[in-house]
Amino acid sequence: MEYWHLKNKELFDLFKKKIDEEYPTLIVLVVDNLVNIKGTIRIKDDKKIILNSYSINIVVPHNFPHEIPKLYEVGGKIPLIPDRHFENDGSACLCLRDEVFLYWNEEKSTVIDFIKFFVEPFFHWQIEYEASGGQNKDNAHAHGLMGAINFYKNILGTDDVKVVYKFIEYLTKKKVKKHWPCFCGSGQQIRYCHFDLMKYYKQKIRSKDAKKTLDNFKRMIEIIRNNKEKKE
Ligand SMILES: [Zn+2]
Numbered sequence: 001m002e003y004w005h006l007k008n009k010e011l012f013d014l015f016k017k018k019i020d021e022e023y024p025t026l027i028v029l030v031v032d033n034l035v036n037i038k039g040t041i042r043i044k045d046d047k048k049i050i051l052n053s054y055s056i057n058i059v060v061p062h063n064f065p066h067e068i069p070k071l072y073e074v075g076g077k078i079p080l081i082p083d084r085h086f087e088n089d090g091s092a093c094l095c096l097r098d099e100v101f102l103y104w105n106e107e108k109s110t111v112i113d114f115i116k117f118f119v120e121p122f123f124h125w126q127i128e129y130e131a132s133g134g135q136n137k138d139n140a141h142a143h144g145l146m147g148a149i150n151f152y153k154n155i156l157g158t159d160d161v162k163v164v165y166k167f168i169e170y171l172t173k174k175k176v177k178k179h180w181p182c183f184c185g186s187g188q189q190i191r192y193c194h195f196d197l198m199k200y201y202k203q204k205i206r207s208k209d210a211k212k213t214l215d216n217f218k219r220m221i222e223i224i225r226n227n228k229e230k231k232e
């Protein structure tokens with residue numbers, strides 16, 4: 001396995017420098033060949049008043065920046081449950097998988113961007129959650145398969161799950177051919193219909209991420225079908 005911090009010394013030096021400068025309560029260390037960022041993160045409001053602080057561990061994947069890091073809350077301040085946006089492995093569910101690359105640019109994004117756009121908003125939401133007794137649930141990013149379907153409904157401006165399904169299916173393809181029928185069901189070739197929209201999201205959403213969502217979608221359809229058959 002090639003580790004980014006060994007392969008790209010320059011990037012790693014800049015990474016450490018940036019953390020030192022902007023987050024002096026965090027330290028960078030290498031554990032089992034993976035870069036970790038450990039320490040305390042202070043979450044502030046726009047007047048720089050500290051709202052709360054959390055003990056965290058950020059684990060940077062070996063192929064950073066092609067994958068985003070994982071965030072762990074290690075101070076026991078938040079229950080690590082799906083309702084609070086934690087995955088089964090205890091890491092924070094920072095963003096719907098399909099959506100990551102709308103906010104993360106593999107060439108331009110830095111570790112500071114990761115903390116600013118993923119980590120801090122995550123804790124801001126947690127603070128609001130506690131203050132409001134969970135009233136802000138719907139303000140969180142989409143979550144799980146239903147979240148993914150809602151995300152796609154939003155970007156497509158439709159409630160039609162068949163359109164959503166077709167769109168995700170096209171995202172999983174290596175290339176979308178211009179003469180294919182449009183995912184929207186208009187009957188037109190995609191080049192005369194939603195080509196620009198398709199092209200935009202095809203560049204942003206990785207086919208391997210769309211593939212995982214499509215697999216979950218298929219599984220759900222299968223379950224619904226089996227339940228129907230049982231009833232009949
Ligand atoms: Zn989530």
Ligand SMILES: [Zn+2]
Nearest residue numbers: 182184193194
């Ligand atoms: Zn269309």
